Amino acid sequence: MILEKCWEWGIDKYALFIDLQKAFHIVNRSLLWRILQENYYDVPAKLVSVIRNVDSHCISKVRTQKVESAGFNIEPGVRQGDVLSPLLFMIFTDKCIREVRIGASGEETLLYTNDVVVVANTRADIQDVAKRWWKTMNENGMKINTQG
Numbered sequence: 784m785i786l787e788k789c790w791e792w793g794i795d796k797y798a799l800f801i802d803l804q805k806a807f808h809i810v811n812r813s814l815l816w817r818i819l820q821e822n823y824y825d826v827p828a829k830l831v832s833v834i835r836n837v838d839s840h841c842i843s844k845v846r847t848q849k850v851e852s853a854g855f856n857i858e859p860g861v862r863q864g865d866v867l868s869p870l871l872f873m874i875f876t877d878k879c880i881r882e883v884r885i886g887a888s889g890e891e892t893l894l895y896t897n898d899v900v901v902v903a904n905t906r907a908d909i910q911d912v913a914k915r916w917w918k919t920m921n922e923n924g925m926k927i928n929t930q931g
Contacts, residue, residue, distance in 0.1 A: 785891070785902055797909040801899040801916055802928040803876075807868060810875050811924035812838065818878045834867065872896075875923075883919045887912070 789796040816835055819826040842854040880892060890903040890912055901916070903909045920927055 795904065797903050797906055799901045799903070799909050799912055799916075801901070803897040803899070803920070804926040804928040807872055807897075809924060809926065810872060814923060815871060815875050818874060821878075823878075823881075824874060834871070838865075838867075838871075869896075879919055879923050879925065882923075883912075883915050887915070 786796055786798060812835075816831055818824065819831045819834070820828065842856060844854050845852040876894065880894070884892070888908075890901055890908060893900045893902075899916070901909070901912045903912055917927060
């Protein structure tokens with residue numbers, strides 16, 4: 784709708800579509816625990832410790848008909864299906880977005896889980912946005928999907 788209205792009014796806008804690769808699976812947990820303790824979120828240390836213990840001692844098994852695999856640890860990322868995982872992922876992503884937006888001007892960012900759309904005024908702005916997203920996601924252990 785944003786781009787449609789800009790097109791109607793003859794305003795140039797550029798959009799960058801970003802898909803974060805396996806987003807829930809590759810969240811850096813040690814970084815997530817540090818983010819939760821930052822003043823910005825102000826999560827009490829005891830609560831962070833409880834979340835860390837629940838999330839760190841996760842063992843999964845694969846079951847097919849009557850066969851069950853041995854237990855194995857889930858190391859990276861946040862657990863799929865856990866009620867807390869979407870919130871933890873949003874907090875992690877919010878931290879990344881705040882880093883991306885340092886030095887930003889005149890751009891709008893829209894997110895839905897692991898999909899991001901950034902709208903900017905000029906081609907140069909959108910190229911700058913792409914560089915900042917790539918750099919920030921790599922620094923935080925996230926990967927941008929480059930496959931079509």
